[in-house]
Amino acid sequence: MSSKNHTDNRETPPFPFAEQTITEPLWVRRLLISFALGFLALFLFLPLAFMLFEAFAKGVSYYFKALSDEDAVHALFLTLFSAAVAVPVNIAFGLAAAWCVAKFEFPGKSILITLIDLPFAISPVVAGLLFVLLFGLQGWFGAFLESHHFKIIYAVPGVILATLFVTFPFVARELIPVMQLQGTEEEFAARVLGANGLQIFWRVTLPNIKWGLLYGVILCNARAMGEFGAVAVVSGSIRKTTCTLPLHIENLYNENLYSAAFAVASLLAALAIVTLAAKTMIEMKTAKEDKFE
Numbered sequence: 001m002s003s004k005n006h007t008d009n010r011e012t013p014p015f016p017f018a019e020q021t022i023t024e025p026l027w028v029r030r031l032l033i034s035f036a037l038g039f040l041a042l043f044l045f046l047p048l049a050f051m052l053f054e055a056f057a058k059g060v061s062y063y064f065k066a067l068s069d070e071d072a073v074h075a076l077f078l079t080l081f082s083a084a085v086a087v088p089v090n091i092a093f094g095l096a097a098a099w100c101v102a103k104f105e106f107p108g109k110s111i112l113i114t115l116i117d118l119p120f121a122i123s124p125v126v127a128g129l130l131f132v133l134l135f136g137l138q139g140w141f142g143a144f145l146e147s148h149h150f151k152i153i154y155a156v157p158g159v160i161l162a163t164l165f166v167t168f169p170f171v172a173r174e175l176i177p178v179m180q181l182q183g184t185e186e187e188f189a190a191r192v193l194g195a196n197g198l199q200i201f202w203r204v205t206l207p208n209i210k211w212g213l214l215y216g217v218i219l220c221n222a223r224a225m226g227e228f229g230a231v232a233v234v235s236g237s238i239r240k241t242t243c244t245l246p247l248h249i250e251n252l253y254n255e256n257l258y259s260a261a262f263a264v265a266s267l268l269a270a271l272a273i274v275t276l277a278a279k280t281m282i283e284m285k286t287a288k289e290d291k292f293e
Contacts, residue, residue, distance in 0.1 A: 051269065054262040066252075066260035067267060074240045075248035076267070078156070082163045082231075082244065083224035089164060090220050091213070094171025099205075101172075102179030103187075116172050124166050128233025131161060158234035159242055166227050167220045174216030175209055182208050211286045215279065222275040226268065 023029075056063050066072060097116060101109060119127065133139050135152040145152060152158045186208070190200045206213075228246040235242035237251060245268050252261035 048269065051262050051265055054259060055266045057262075058259045062259060063263045066257075066263035069260070071239050071243065071251075072245075072248060072264055075243050075245045075264075078159065078243065079225050079245045081156075082160050083221050085160050086163045086167050086224045087217055087221050090168050090171045091217060093168055094175055094216060095213075097172040098175035098179050101176050102182075103184055113176075116169050119166050119169050124162075124227065124229030124231075125233055127165050128162055128230040131158065131165075131230075131234050135161075153234055154236040154238060154242060156242060159231055159244065162230035162234045163224050163227055166230050167223045170220040170223060171213065171216035174212045174219070178209050178212035179205075211282055215282050215286075218275055218279045218282065222272060222279075225271055225275075 024032075097112065100106070101113060132153055134141055135145060135158070136142050137146065137153070139153075150157075152161065182205075186204050187200050190204050195203070226246060227244075228250075231244055232247055232250075235244070235247065237243050237247040239248075239251070243251065245264060249261050249264050249268070252258075252264065
């Protein structure tokens with residue numbers, strides 16, 4: 001008798017509703033979905049529709065003329081060039097910083113993590129002003145740079161420097177939790193089997209962090225192309241010299257060339273949409289791999 005009672009008690013679930021799916025009432029779900037769609041329509045789809053309407057307000061020929069303008073082409077080139085420089089540098093820094101934080105314990109580790117997050121806490125405009133104070137003509141290193149005929153402020157190096165500053169946390173911040181979750185067991189096993197440091201990185205570490213790395217690269221590239229505040233301060237927005245796409249859009253808008261400004265803005269929005277699509281594909285790929293592991 002006692003054995004039977006013990007079996008019955010064991011088979012009875014401790015919580016009567018554990019196997020039931022708990023969800024909100026239908027009207028609550030519909031209300032939340034309607035609110036989310038309304039918010040997206042008001043703050044995302046409507047502005048995009050208005051931007052496209054204004055971009056083509058003067059016709060298709062004017063739209064492509066605005067995009068093929070010499071200033072717009074140079075701004076596009078400088079934007080892509082800045083991103084092409086910033087992304088590889090941030091990949092190298094992100095890998096090194098994430099490796100140090102996730103794999104080792106050392107004095108000053110918390111300080112390093114804080115410094116990685118610094119661009120998130122400082123306004124880009126303030127960061128631009130700091131660069132002016134450091135490398136401007138009246139700055140700490142201004143006289144030295146002037147004597148060596150090297151210009152940073154109001155020149156392309158200043159644009160690249162500002163872009164690097166605002167983008168360097170993205171790769172590191174994506175890789176640190178991935179590497180921490182990965183642990184060090186596989187690296188130790190590879191080391192015991194005779195692999196050197198480079199072989200361990202390429203054959204063990206990199207395959208495990210590849211999707212996190214790509215995700216960080218995409219976010220870094222998106223921020224590099226869309227940065228405005230820090231670049232506006234250090235560049236001076238000089239046409240055909242230091243004017244990126246966001247700055248070129250502002251110049252056109254201030255000159256009351258609204259259709260041209262929205263035309264160039266649509267190009268920047270298209271680059272953002274491509275970046276968002278790549279980000280979504282990586283998230284889907286990562287979720288799919290996690291499902292089969």
